[in-house]
Amino acid sequence: MSDLRVDLDEIKFNLRGVADLDGVAALPGFEHVEADLVDDLLAEAARFAEEVIAPLNRDGDLIGARHGDDGQVVTTPGFAAAYAAYVEAGWGAVTADPDYGGGGFPHLVGAAIEEMITTASMAWSLCPLLTQGAVALLSAFGSGEQKALYLPRLVSGEWTGTMNLTEPEAGSDLGAVTTRAVPRPDGSYRLTGTKIFITYGEHDLAPNIVHMVLARTPGAPPGTKGLSCFIVPKHLPDSDGEPGARNDVRCVSIEHKLGIHASPTCVMSYGDGDGAVGWLIGAENDGMRYMFKMMNLARLSVGLEGVAIAERSYQQALAYARQRRQGRAPGGEPAAIIEHPDVARMLLDMRSTICAMRGLAYRNAEALDRAGREPDPDARRAADERAALLTPLTKAWATDTGCELAGVGLQVHGGMGYVEETGSAQHYRDARIAPIYEGTNGIQAIDLVSRKLAIRDGGAAADLLSDAAATVEALAAADRRAGLDPVRRHLRAAVTATAQATRWLLRASPEARLAGAAPYLEMLAVTTAGAALADGALARGSAADRAVLARFFASNRLARVPGRLAAVTEPGPDLAAATRGVLAG
Amino acid sequence: MKIVVCVKQIPDPADPGSLDPDTKTLKRDVKLIIDESDSYGVEMALQLVDAAGGGSVHLVSMVPNREVSGLRTALAMGADSATLISDEALAGSDALTTAKVLARAIERAEPDLVLAATESTDGYTGVVPAQVAELLGLPSVTFAKEVAVSGGTATVRRQTEAGYDLVECPLPALVSVTAGVVEPRYPSFRGIMAAKKKPVDQLGIADLGLEPGQVGWAGGGQEIVDVAAAPARESGEIVTDEGDAHERVVAFLDELKVL
Ligand SMILES: Cc1cc2nc3c(=O)[nH]c(=O)nc-3n(C[C@H](O)[C@H](O)[C@H](O)COP(=O)(O)OP(=O)(O)OC[C@H]3O[C@@H](n4cnc5c(N)ncnc54)[C@H](O)[C@@H]3O)c2cc1C
Ligand SMILES: Cc1cc2nc3c(=O)[nH]c(=O)nc-3n(C[C@H](O)[C@H](O)[C@H](O)COP(=O)(O)OP(=O)(O)OC[C@H]3O[C@@H](n4cnc5c(N)ncnc54)[C@H](O)[C@@H]3O)c2cc1C
Numbered sequence: 151m152s153d154l155r156v157d158l159d160e161i162k163f164n165l166r167g168v169a170d171l172d173g174v175a176a177l178p179g180f181e182h183v184e185a186d187l188v189d190d191l192l193a194e195a196a197r198f199a200e201e202v203i204a205p206l207n208r209d210g211d212l213i214g215a216r217h218g219d220d221g222q223v224v225t226t227p228g229f230a231a232a233y234a235a236y237v238e239a240g241w242g243a244v245t246a247d248p249d250y251g252g253g254g255f256p257h258l259v260g261a262a263i264e265e266m267i268t269t270a271s272m273a274w275s276l277c278p279l280l281t282q283g284a285v286a287l288l289s290a291f292g293s294g295e296q297k298a299l300y301l302p303r304l305v306s307g308e309w310t311g312t313m314n315l316t317e318p319e320a321g322s323d324l325g326a327v328t329t330r331a332v333p334r335p336d337g338s339y340r341l342t343g344t345k346i347f348i349t350y351g352e353h354d355l356a357p358n359i360v361h362m363v364l365a366r367t368p369g370a371p372p373g374t375k376g377l378s379c380f381i382v383p384k385h386l387p388d389s390d391g392e393p394g395a396r397n398d399v400r401c402v403s404i405e406h407k408l409g410i411h412a413s414p415t416c417v418m419s420y421g422d423g424d425g426a427v428g429w430l431i432g433a434e435n436d437g438m439r440y441m442f443k444m445m446n447l448a449r450l451s452v453g454l455e456g457v458a459i460a461e462r463s464y465q466q467a468l469a470y471a472r473q474r475r476q477g478r479a480p481g482g483e484p485a486a487i488i489e490h491p492d493v494a495r496m497l498l499d500m501r502s503t504i505c506a507m508r509g510l511a512y513r514n515a516e517a518l519d520r521a522g523r524e525p526d527p528d529a530r531r532a533a534d535e536r537a538a539l540l541t542p543l544t545k546a547w548a549t550d551t552g553c554e555l556a557g558v559g560l561q562v563h564g565g566m567g568y569v570e571e572t573g574s575a576q577h578y579r580d581a582r583i584a585p586i587y588e589g590t591n592g593i594q595a596i597d598l599v600s601r602k603l604a605i606r607d608g609g610a611a612a613d614l615l616s617d618a619a620a621t622v623e624a625l626a627a628a629d630r631r632a633g634l635d636p637v638r639r640h641l642r643a644a645v646t647a648t649a650q651a652t653r654w655l656l657r658a659s660p661e662a663r664l665a666g667a668a669p670y671l672e673m674l675a676v677t678t679a680g681a682a683l684a685d686g687a688l689a690r691g692s693a694a695d696r697a698v699l700a701r702f703f704a705s706n707r708l709a710r711v712p713g714r715l716a717a718v719t720e721p722g723p724d725l726a727a728a729t730r731g732v733l734a735g
Numbered sequence: 736m737k738i739v740v741c742v743k744q745i746p747d748p749a750d751p752g753s754l755d756p757d758t759k760t761l762k763r764d765v766k767l768i769i770d771e772s773d774s775y776g777v778e779m780a781l782q783l784v785d786a787a788g789g790g791s792v793h794l795v796s797m798v799p800n801r802e803v804s805g806l807r808t809a810l811a812m813g814a815d816s817a818t819l820i821s822d823e824a825l826a827g828s829d830a831l832t833t834a835k836v837l838a839r840a841i842e843r844a845e846p847d848l849v850l851a852a853t854e855s856t857d858g859y860t861g862v863v864p865a866q867v868a869e870l871l872g873l874p875s876v877t878f879a880k881e882v883a884v885s886g887g888t889a890t891v892r893r894q895t896e897a898g899y900d901l902v903e904c905p906l907p908a909l910v911s912v913t914a915g916v917v918e919p920r921y922p923s924f925r926g927i928m929a930a931k932k933k934p935v936d937q938l939g940i941a942d943l944g945l946e947p948g949q950v951g952w953a954g955g956g957q958e959i960v961d962v963a964a965a966p967a968r969e970s971g972e973i974v975t976d977e978g979d980a981h982e983r984v985v986a987f988l989d990e991l992k993v994l
Pocket of ligand 1: 317323587
């Protein structure tokens with residue numbers, strides 16, 4: 151199995167040549183974000199990912215996490231030491247608020263570091279990722295006291311965080327959550343209920359775990375409007391803020407899963423005794439709003455998982471293809487399989503598509519930074535809309551495509567890909583969760599065609615497409631020798647078809663809109679990512695390789711976009727009738 | 736306690752390097768990184784200062800192209816300050832010249848202890864540390880596996896072929912450290928941020944009282960007359976077991992005098 155080598159040049163190019171790190175660094179509050187400092191951070195984070203995290207990935211798959219009868223969860227050997235090293239090095243603090251020990255760096259820089267760590271081991275990376283979610287939630291909505299107590303320890307990573315949303319009867323529809331929270335005279339609440347699928351709900355990496363729990367208070371309105379958000383620590387902090395008495399929450403069992411074996415997916419039981427002690431974040435019945443606020447960030451992170459796993463799979467496939475000899479190259483000599491045009495096609499598909507995914511994800515991160523920091527209110531609002539629009543694209547398209555590409559990486563290995571020994575199969579299995587959690591990709595598509603298309607009656611989507619159209623113009627103006635004319639043609643056709651789909655959806659009935667949601671998301675994502683890849687090829691100082699990647703993506707994926715228009719506009723009536731028709735009985 | 740650590744910055748060994756046919760030396764116009772061999776010296780210095788309950792770690796590096804990224808790595812690990820000697824006149828310097836330059840820079844820092852690696856990864860002549868010690872009139876202890884300092888004395892376990900020597904010497908002294916003896920820490924996020932603000936004193940040879948004729952190609956006591964490709968590895972001998980394989984393997988090892 152090949153080792154991970156973080157492609158720093160590629161990551162840096164996407165930060166500055168596709169996303170605009172220099173522009174972000176010029177925003178107020180980012181004065182300390184100097185280019186060479188960022189480069190130093192990236193280089194050391196890459197080394198940490200390669201040397202400390204990546205070697206654990208295989209054992210994580212083979213050994214996984216274990217649940218003992220005592221309710222303890224034991225992680226894979228090596229995970230705890232690597233986590234301690236991560237805390238010591240402080241990598242979890244990079245983007246957090248400086249008032250609580252964070253570095254105050256842009257999400258864009260955080261995204262690059264997150265990608266590296268995830269490429270090294272997705273199962274390991276989920277623990278810091280969930281902690282970051284808890285940090286985001288508390289930073290935005292916690293009281294001063296809550297922030298002072300929890301944030302420094304979560305930012306440093308000394309304690310870890312979780313998100314407790316899902317219940318047996320409440321997955322995509324969180325309105326069905328039944329966990330109860332009853333107020334006590336001292337201002338705290340007592341929680342009872344069962345949460346399932348809780349990532350790193352229990353583990354041995356840290357002395358305390360801080361659960362963010364969605365629950366319902368007595369008399370709360372039904373549905374999502376009656377949900378409140380609580381802090382429930384595994385150990386109640388004592389008067390010095392150190393982990394004290396054990397709270398009434400425990401991990402009943404962990405799931406056996408297709409992939410990410412090392413990430414414990416826990417069934418959590420709250421209140422087997424007197425009720426788990428929790429504290430309300432913000433106001434009662436306002437929990438869903440808080441969750442939505444931090445979801446943008448979490449969904450971007452999951453999108454990055456698609457990029458990261460595809461990258462790991464690609465590196466391994468490339469190394470295998472260079473070394474495996476089979477058959478003869480077109481010229482007639484015995485050859486490594488990479489010499490076969492069809493194998494080269496698979497590898498180029500992986501490489502070009504990963505670049506496009508990364509460009510999309512980093513631009514999404516940039517939009518989040520701008521939404522938070524642009525001094526001009528109009529610019530801030532535009533960035534906020536852009537982030538809102540790009541988030542479902544990154545989450546759904548990059549994770550679906552991550553799975554697809556992990557399959558291609560496996561295919562490059564032939565029979566050895568299907569055999570576990572090479573490790574390619576692990577990436578294929580690990581990748582598969584990303585389209586499911588943090589809102590299934592089906593839910594992302596619904597979010598896109600309902601909430602996100604509704605922004606200014608399609609105005610945000612129209613702005614995104616007009617940016618892609620500007621790329622078409624820039625391609626037309628580019629030197630013919632750059633070889634970008636095919637990119638211009640296919641991007642133009644993709645923009646036209648996606649604009650047509652957008653107009654159709656804006657006029658369609660709600661049912662028809664939902665029926666066309668997923669193929670529409672794909673159209674808009676491929677077009678947007680293709681424009682990002684083309685912008686990279688047009689960027690100053692861009693290598694000739696970028697034109698090759700942009701061309702390949704254009705003829706291979708952008709060219710399919712107009713063909714998806716029918717899938718948006720036509721199947722509605724058949725889908726509406728299917729439950730009582732072809733799918734009946 | 737003040738410790739100076741010699742830090743060589745070299746092209747990344749993971750990237751295939753190439754030789755400049757004109758000068759017959761390694762091309763160093765690429766980004767340079769800290770020589771991993773020196774990361775052990777840095778770690779040991781940080782531990783010694785910790786153990787002493789205070790002090791400082793100062794880095795000294797000579798490079799052809801003003802590169803500081805390798806120094807920044809060591810500063811991010813926790814070293815306090817650095818001196819970088821960079822001068823066009825230094826191109827082509829041989830080991831002794833390198834030692835002369837380093838010695839002058841080290842002298843200015845007035846250290847209690849100087850640490851270097853036993854040999855660098857790219858040049859590996861393994862002579863610079865002893866030359867520096869000689870030029871500064873310091874005791875030189877080589878191949879250190881463990882170093883302890885107390886009351887003006889360094890106690891060193893020195894790796895030998897047979898085991899180790901236990902050596903004591905008065906400070907100041909120069910000690911060269913073998914690879915792998917300590918676990919170099921990873922620079923922390925805070926350390927990297929702090930490193931940006933740590934002082935890096937950039938000097939030319941004139942600042943050290945040297946003249947162009949004394950260093951570089953001009954000052955070299957050696958000349959590289961030819962560069963030849965290493966002979967290809969011969970294919971190994973395959974022993975097919977016909978019942979006597981173990982005897983033949985033993986005989987083979989015997990011949991190599993490894994038994
Ligand atoms: C490994 C793993 C880790 C997880 N980690 C966490 C965690 O840390 N915290 C947490 O709270 N949860 C976590 N989850 C839960 C995860 O977020 C849910 O599984 C996910 O939201 C889907 O919910 P569900 O499983 O109930 O599926 P369902 O909601 O039953 O969905 C089944 C299918 O129906 C579709 N569907 C459902 N409703 C609609 C609709 N209205 N319109 C169209 N299609 C619809 C879905 O897209 C899906 O294809 C995790 C899950 C797994 C497997
Ligand atoms: C065969 C040969 C080829 C060479 N090729 C080149 C070349 O291509 N390009 C070129 O610029 N120079 C070249 N040099 C010069 C060389 O890189 C050094 O400047 C000098 O010779 C030191 O030799 P070394 O690395 O073998 O030192 P060693 O004695 O092996 O080094 C031991 C330790 O001394 C310290 N040290 C050594 N050099 C430095 C330094 N510069 N700064 C700080 N600490 C240091 C480090 O702690 C190092 O680990 C070459 C020298 C030789 C003998």
